[in-house]
Amino acid sequence: MPNPTFFITTYGCQMNKNDSERIAGLLSSLGFQSTEEESGADLILVNTCSVRQSAEDRVYGSQEKYLEYKKKKPNMIVAVTGCMAGRDKAGAFRKQLPATDLYFPTPDMIHLPKWIAELRPELVNSEALESDYLKLHPLRAPSVQAYVTIQTGCNKFCTYCVVPYARGLERNRPVKDILEECRELIAHGVVEITLLGQTVNSFRASDPEHFSKHNPFHDHFAALLWELNQLDGLVRLHWTAAHPLSMTDEVIAALALSKQMNYLHLPVQSGNTEVLRRMNRKYTREHYLEVIRKIKEARPEIALGTDIIVGFSGETRKQFADTLSLYREVDFDISYNAQYSPRSGTMGIKLFKDDVGKAEKRERWDELQALMEETALRKNQVYKDQTISVLVDRVEHGLASGNSNEMKFVRFPSQDQSLVGKIVPMQITQAKAWVLEGCQFSPSFV
Numbered sequence: 001m002p003n004p005t006f007f008i009t010t011y012g013c014q015m016n017k018n019d020s021e022r023i024a025g026l027l028s029s030l031g032f033q034s035t036e037e038e039s040g041a042d043l044i045l046v047n048t049c050s051v052r053q054s055a056e057d058r059v060y061g062s063q064e065k066y067l068e069y070k071k072k073k074p075n076m077i078v079a080v081t082g083c084m085a086g087r088d089k090a091g092a093f094r095k096q097l098p099a100t101d102l103y104f105p106t107p108d109m110i111h112l113p114k115w116i117a118e119l120r121p122e123l124v125n126s127e128a129l130e131s132d133y134l135k136l137h138p139l140r141a142p143s144v145q146a147y148v149t150i151q152t153g154c155n156k157f158c159t160y161c162v163v164p165y166a167r168g169l170e171r172n173r174p175v176k177d178i179l180e181e182c183r184e185l186i187a188h189g190v191v192e193i194t195l196l197g198q199t200v201n202s203f204r205a206s207d208p209e210h211f212s213k214h215n216p217f218h219d220h221f222a223a224l225l226w227e228l229n230q231l232d233g234l235v236r237l238h239w240t241a242a243h244p245l246s247m248t249d250e251v252i253a254a255l256a257l258s259k260q261m262n263y264l265h266l267p268v269q270s271g272n273t274e275v276l277r278r279m280n281r282k283y284t285r286e287h288y289l290e291v292i293r294k295i296k297e298a299r300p301e302i303a304l305g306t307d308i309i310v311g312f313s314g315e316t317r318k319q320f321a322d323t324l325s326l327y328r329e330v331d332f333d334i335s336y337n338a339q340y341s342p343r344s345g346t347m348g349i350k351l352f353k354d355d356v357g358k359a360e361k362r363e364r365w366d367e368l369q370a371l372m373e374e375t376a377l378r379k380n381q382v383y384k385d386q387t388i389s390v391l392v393d394r395v396e397h398g399l400a401s402g403n404s405n406e407m408k409f410v411r412f413p414s415q416d417q418s419l420v421g422k423i424v425p426m427q428i429t430q431a432k433a434w435v436l437e438g439c440q441f442s443p444s445f446v
């Protein structure tokens with residue numbers, strides 16, 4: 001009998017993508033094979049995101065397609081997991097998923113073998129392998145870059161956010177497991193690792209005895225960064241997403257470690273203290289700016305990114321103007337801007353009225369977006385005629401491309417596939433808002 005097949009669709013953040021890699025790893029250990037042909041798969045799995053209504057609507061919308069598939073392949077299993085299943089305590093979303101056979105929050109993926117065996121006993125001959133889903137081995141496509149989840153869930157309860165309900169409270173992986181996974185990745189050719197956590201820098205180790213005796217840091221996240229910096233073969237280290245309150249002096253000092261990328265993503269969400277209070281971000285504008293000041297002192301050339309929500313409940317024009325002024329003051333390199341969309345189950349929907357109109361939200365978003373593009377272009381101009389290092393992650397259609405140490409997208413003409421996975425010095429000839437163009441490199445690879 002041929003191996004059973006699976007097809008995974010993933011919505012949302014890098015954390016979800018890493019969870020899908022874990023599910024793929026689990027299914028492979030059961031003998032399943034990945035397929036490109038969704039309609040013929042034995043198991044279709046959808047890993048959902050609840051950050052925006054549009055992401056959830058796409059999941060509802062795809063049910064019709066799965067029902068059609070099932071007409072030709074009635075024993076196909078459709079499974080839905082991720083944030084929608086995690087936050088659907090009353091089962092209201094489940095009722096709108098008629099094609100779905102299995103519906104479970106992310107951590108319950110460990111039960112998949114048992115559930116599949118109940119539905120299709122011929123497909124599975126073993127039971128669950130682990131008791132904690134974070135111990136499952138992700139199945140990654142071969143790459144020189146890898147994401148490593150060190151934490152899941154969140155304790156912060158920002159009033160607009162579904163994560164604490166969808167993923168539960170913060171849980172951190174043991175240092176020992178994280179270091180083992182990173183060593184294994186490096187042994188398989190990975191040179192750049194991105195640590196993932198909802199508030200990654202609040203990481204607390206359950207096994208601090210696994211930090212080296214001569215590790216200079218006491219803050220557990222800074223200590224973890226130091227340990228990773230000692231790993232031979234690792235060239236670049238990055239982490240996301242940081243919370244301003246957990247940017248301790250030690251974490252800021254660790255930004256200067258040699259393998260740390262020259263980029264930090266530090267979500268601010270709003271530049272107005274009253275809006276931040278309603279968002280339950282637990283810091284003020286002044287606190288955020290003070291953290292940025294210290295970061296720039298520790299690493300003056302660092303590129304900075306952020307997340308901003310415009311049109312949060314009660315946000316006045318004047319309060320929005322504070323966000324624009326904070327953007328200018330920090331001089332961010334990039335910002336992921338969102339128009340506030342109330343999510344069921346959050347405190348935001350219970351406590352506040354969504355009283356900023358759609359058109360006004362759009363206008364504020366456009367204004368912020370324009371400021372971001374103008375700033376990005378100006379900041380990128382600085383790289384013109386400079387030589388920067390680029391980790392090449394693809395060569396196609398006559399162009400090699402990858403990210404600089406500052407997380408800028410860089411491309412240059414090349415057909416040389418052997419560049420993939422190498423870090424090359426690149427001279428920048430043209431700087432646009434979202435791309436740096438190079439025309440030459442000298443082949444002194446790392």
Ligand code: SF4
Pocket residue numbers: 154155156157158161162163164198199243
């Ligand atoms: S810190 Fe706030 S926005 Fe980030 S995951 Fe936690 S609750 Fe959500």
